[in-house]
Amino acid sequence: MVAALTRRFGDLDTAEEAAAEAFATAVERWPAEGVPPNPGAWLTTTASRKAIDRIRRESRRADKHREARLVYGEPPEPAGAIDDDRLRLIFTCCHPALAMDARVALTLRMVGGLTVPEIARAFLASETAMGQRITRAKAKIKAARIPYRVPAAEDLPARVSAVLAVLFLVFNEGYLATGPGTDPVRHDLTAEAIRLTRLIRDLLPDDGEAAGLLALMLLTEARRPARISAGGELVALDEQDRGAWDVTLIAEGHRLVRERLAAAAAGAAPGRYQILAAINAVHTSARDFRDTDWSQVLALYDRLVRLDASPVIALNRAIALAEIDGPEAALAAVDRLAGPLAGYHAYHATRADLLRRLGRGRDARLAYDRAIGLAGNTAETAHLTRRRDRLG
Amino acid sequence: MRYLVSVIHDQASLATAEEQAAIEVFNERLQDEGNWVFAGGLAFPGAATVVDNRGEDTLVTDGPFLESKEYLAGFWIIEAPNADVALRLAAEGSKACNRKIEVRPFL
Numbered sequence: 001m002v003a004a005l006t007r008r009f010g011d012l013d014t015a016e017e018a019a020a021e022a023f024a025t026a027v028e029r030w031p032a033e034g035v036p037p038n039p040g041a042w043l044t045t046t047a048s049r050k051a052i053d054r055i056r057r058e059s060r061r062a063d064k065h066r067e068a069r070l071v072y073g074e075p076p077e078p079a080g081a082i083d084d085d086r087l088r089l090i091f092t093c094c095h096p097a098l099a100m101d102a103r104v105a106l107t108l109r110m111v112g113g114l115t116v117p118e119i120a121r122a123f124l125a126s127e128t129a130m131g132q133r134i135t136r137a138k139a140k141i142k143a144a145r146i147p148y149r150v151p152a153a154e155d156l157p158a159r160v161s162a163v164l165a166v167l168f169l170v171f172n173e174g175y176l177a178t179g180p181g182t183d184p185v186r187h188d189l190t191a192e193a194i195r196l197t198r199l200i201r202d203l204l205p206d207d208g209e210a211a212g213l214l215a216l217m218l219l220t221e222a223r224r225p226a227r228i229s230a231g232g233e234l235v236a237l238d239e240q241d242r243g244a245w246d247v248t249l250i251a252e253g254h255r256l257v258r259e260r261l262a263a264a265a266a267g268a269a270p271g272r273y274q275i276l277a278a279i280n281a282v283h284t285s286a287r288d289f290r291d292t293d294w295s296q297v298l299a300l301y302d303r304l305v306r307l308d309a310s311p312v313i314a315l316n317r318a319i320a321l322a323e324i325d326g327p328e329a330a331l332a333a334v335d336r337l338a339g340p341l342a343g344y345h346a347y348h349a350t351r352a353d354l355l356r357r358l359g360r361g362r363d364a365r366l367a368y369d370r371a372i373g374l375a376g377n378t379a380e381t382a383h384l385t386r387r388r389d390r391l392g
Numbered sequence: 393m394r395y396l397v398s399v400i401h402d403q404a405s406l407a408t409a410e411e412q413a414a415i416e417v418f419n420e421r422l423q424d425e426g427n428w429v430f431a432g433g434l435a436f437p438g439a440a441t442v443v444d445n446r447g448e449d450t451l452v453t454d455g456p457f458l459e460s461k462e463y464l465a466g467f468w469i470i471e472a473p474n475a476d477v478a479l480r481l482a483a484e485g486s487k488a489c490n491r492k493i494e495v496r497p498f499l
Contacts, residue, residue, distance in 0.1 A: 097475055144497045145393050147474035155476065 018051035041085035049113045094163040095146045102137035112192045184379030212274030215256035219280035222249035234383035238289040250284045257281040275304045294323040311340040327357040345374035361391045394498040395478040401465035418488040433466035
């Protein structure tokens with residue numbers, strides 16, 4: 001076990017201490033909670049988590065490098081008991097009988113190894129409230145006997161999509177972090193989401209949506225270096241320095257999208273993550289914003305709308321429509337979404353942008369004001385404020 | 393592991409003949425597969441009486457202890473190895489009786 005841990009963490013001290021801590025935890029918990037079905041795997045998983053905790057505690061800087069390695073894929077480990085155990089753990093943490101916010105917190109804590117204060121900060125909750133949320137979820141798992149296992153085949157598709165939904169939420173919170181005091185991009189959360197999605201993808205290689213979500217995350221993460229200016233302002237897709245995009249992540253994302261396109265050609269109907277990944281593949285294939293294949297983007301959004309008629313997707317479709325049929329047609333489409341999206345900052349930001357392009361400065365200003373009032377991300381607020389103030 | 397599977401309903405209507413037939417089929421399956429403990433339908437909440445004998449006098453009150461639009465219309469007690477099995481059976485039960493269901497483990 002120490003050998004496996006050493007291979008994973010590259011440090012014998014960390015491995016030994018983590019193993020010792022895992023045994024201590026077992027001594028404390030097994031008499032009360034019973035011996036788990038696979039004690040060896042349990043110990044290894046627990047020790048891995050202890051090691052991750054230790055690395056996080058001991059060295060933030062070295063940790064950043066390790067995290068970077070995790071994003072780019074860990075060196076391959078022999079599959080087996082460890083992976084099976086982690087997979088079981090993810091499915092337990094993302095069980096549909098738990099509330100969504102509890103699933104997210106529990107996954108980050110138990111699978112991701114984040115501390116309670118870290119999770120509390122990410123979701124703007126107090127440490128006490130977050131601790132209680134996790135404790136309550138664990139108590140429900142125990143009392144209702146939510147099993148620690150990979151679900152039966154007939155439940156698997158629904159359960160995998162529940163896991164992917166949690167990971168997507170974690171990623172999005174990292175990519176557009178909310179709160180006045182937080183970094184605009186929480187790299188720790190995006191990295192963790194990518195790492196866990198990669199794990200699901202490796203363990204369920206035939207699941208198209210797992211591949212799609214991983215591709216979507218990689219292609220989004222690839223643009224991160226260009227997304228926030230030196231002044232801490234969000235940079236929109238049309239103004240990003242595409243030379244700063246991460247070519248390695250883009251190449252891997254494109255490879256996954258091509259794999260799913262081949263599967264679709266063979267008759268597999270793509271789900272929403274695969275379509276979103278394909279849209280991002282179109283964007284990341286264009287050398288310049290003007291070179292974007294908008295008809296392709298619009299066609300993909302049309303497919304997505306058929307799959308998921310949510311107003312947020314209709315809003316994003318309208319942004320693509322503006323590049324083909326012009327801002328006037330797009331504005332008409334956006335205005336039809338006023339009812340469901342009145343409280344959504346991106347609705348007002350999109351309207352503001354279209355109104356600006358139509359030369360309706362006064363209306364644009366009002367829309368920017370609404371968007372700024374609703375946006376929770378510091379970099380986005382800065383970006384919207386600049387666009388508004390440039391109206392003159 | 394035993395679970396209480398409560399049937400929740402919000403209208404003053406009993407199961408239709410069709411629903412009753414589907415419930416029978418489901419009950420037989422529970423029995424055949426060893427998940428059956430007990431089940432029963434309940435009279436309307438208006439038929440309930442609350443009794444409180446914690447003090448000196450026995451207090452008897454007409455009506456249910458909780459007044460709400462939704463009420464307990466019936467229940468199953470099932471035996472299941474874990475929550476996944478219990479929830480799958482509950483989903484089938486909900487389909488059979490055509491009502492919403494709460495699953496709650498016994499201690």
